[in-house]
Amino acid sequence: MAIIVSGLRAHSRLLGELLASRLNLRFAVVEGKRFPDGEVYVRVTPSVREEDVIVVQSMEPPQNDALVELMLIVDALVEAGASSITLFTPYLPYSRQDRVFLAGEPVSVRAVLRALHSLGVGRLVVVEAHSERALSHFPGRVVNVNPLPYMAKLAGLGGDALIVSPDMGGVSRARSVAEALGARSCYIAKVRDRVTGSISMDVGSLDPRGLDVVIVDDIMSTGGTLAEASRILLERGARSVQVLVVHNLNLPGALEKVTGAGVSRIITSNTLPQPRLDVVSVIDITPVVAGEIARWLS
Ligand code: R5P
Numbered sequence: 644m645a646i647i648v649s650g651l652r653a654h655s656r657l658l659g660e661l662l663a664s665r666l667n668l669r670f671a672v673v674e675g676k677r678f679p680d681g682e683v684y685v686r687v688t689p690s691v692r693e694e695d696v697i698v699v700q701s702m703e704p705p706q707n708d709a710l711v712e713l714m715l716i717v718d719a720l721v722e723a724g725a726s727s728i729t730l731f732t733p734y735l736p737y738s739r740q741d742r743v744f745l746a747g748e749p750v751s752v753r754a755v756l757r758a759l760h761s762l763g764v765g766r767l768v769v770v771e772a773h774s775e776r777a778l779s780h781f782p783g784r785v786v787n788v789n790p791l792p793y794m795a796k797l798a799g800l801g802g803d804a805l806i807v808s809p810d811m812g813g814v815s816r817a818r819s820v821a822e823a824l825g826a827r828s829c830y831i832a833k834v835r836d837r838v839t840g841s842i843s844m845d846v847g848s849l850d851p852r853g854l855d856v857v858i859v860d861d862i863m864s865t866g867g868t869l870a871e872a873s874r875i876l877l878e879r880g881a882r883s884v885q886v887l888v889v890h891n892l893n894l895p896g897a898l899e900k901v902t903g904a905g906v907s908r909i910i911t912s913n914t915l916p917q918p919r920l921d922v923v924s925v926i927d928i929t930p931v932v933a934g935e936i937a938r939w940l941s
Pocket of ligand 1: 862
């Protein structure tokens with residue numbers, strides 16, 4: 644019988660509770676505090692000796708704090724004799740630095756995943772990790788859950804929408820939504836300047852005139868990608884633009900940028916904490932994750 648243990652963050656606890664009740668597993672929260680100098684203290688109080696433990700850790704910013712806390716939790720679980728440790732981190736931080744773009748850079752996600760594995764994480768469950776390449780750096784077993792078809796259906800999107808990926812890397816993501824809805828999909832070619840971070844987009848022959856468009860992406864960070872794609876699609880005659888994005892990092896100014904570019908609704912998930920706003924529809928993805936974990940456990 645497995646046990647679910649969540650990290651200290653309120654959102655880790657919320658996701659842990661949801662998952663535990665869906666999987667009918669025991670649930671415990673790690674105890675902890677901050678020392679006056681900022682260092683983190685954690686303590687795992689339930690007995691985990693010879694137990695299969697699923698650690699739930701939410702990685703919203705500041706993600707570096709969440710990472711250190713997670714490392715300490717994993718070490719405590721090993722020390723306490725857990726027989727296996729599975730990590731469920733819905734949003735995988737550093738996933739976008741999955742290769743060296745400019746000489747001298749690290750492969751940041753590789754450093755993070757190797758560190759977690761070497762500490763004792765044997766299995767990893769993530770939701771829509773940025774790329775398969777990012778996950779290939781984890782030496783253990785990985786499940787990458789794609790919640791987009793589920794989210795699209797629950798949000799009531801229809802087969803008459805045009806599903807657009809705002810870059811070539813997201814084509815299969817958009818296709819998975821289009822297939823689920825029986826809709827058409829296409830992509831915009833995005834180029835990011837690796838030094839300045841600025842983006843430019845080429846829509847090619849894409850003709851969105853009179854269509855209700857849904858832009859599908861994995862991450863909304865500054866909102867620049869979704870805002871620019873929306874602006875171009877509306878300029879080219881799209882009737883409306885909605886956004887379906889798995890992880891909204893909810894950075895200051897991002898929502899305003901995206902809605903200011905004409906996006907009428909942002910459909911996102913609870914992989915990260917979300918604001919309560921009429922323009923944001925939040926879909927709980929734990930049923931999809933629980934289904935994947937249940938298959939493992941059986
Ligand atoms: C990039 O490859 C990702 O898929 C997202 O499109 C990107 O991370 C979004 O970032 P931002 O919101 O800052 O444009």
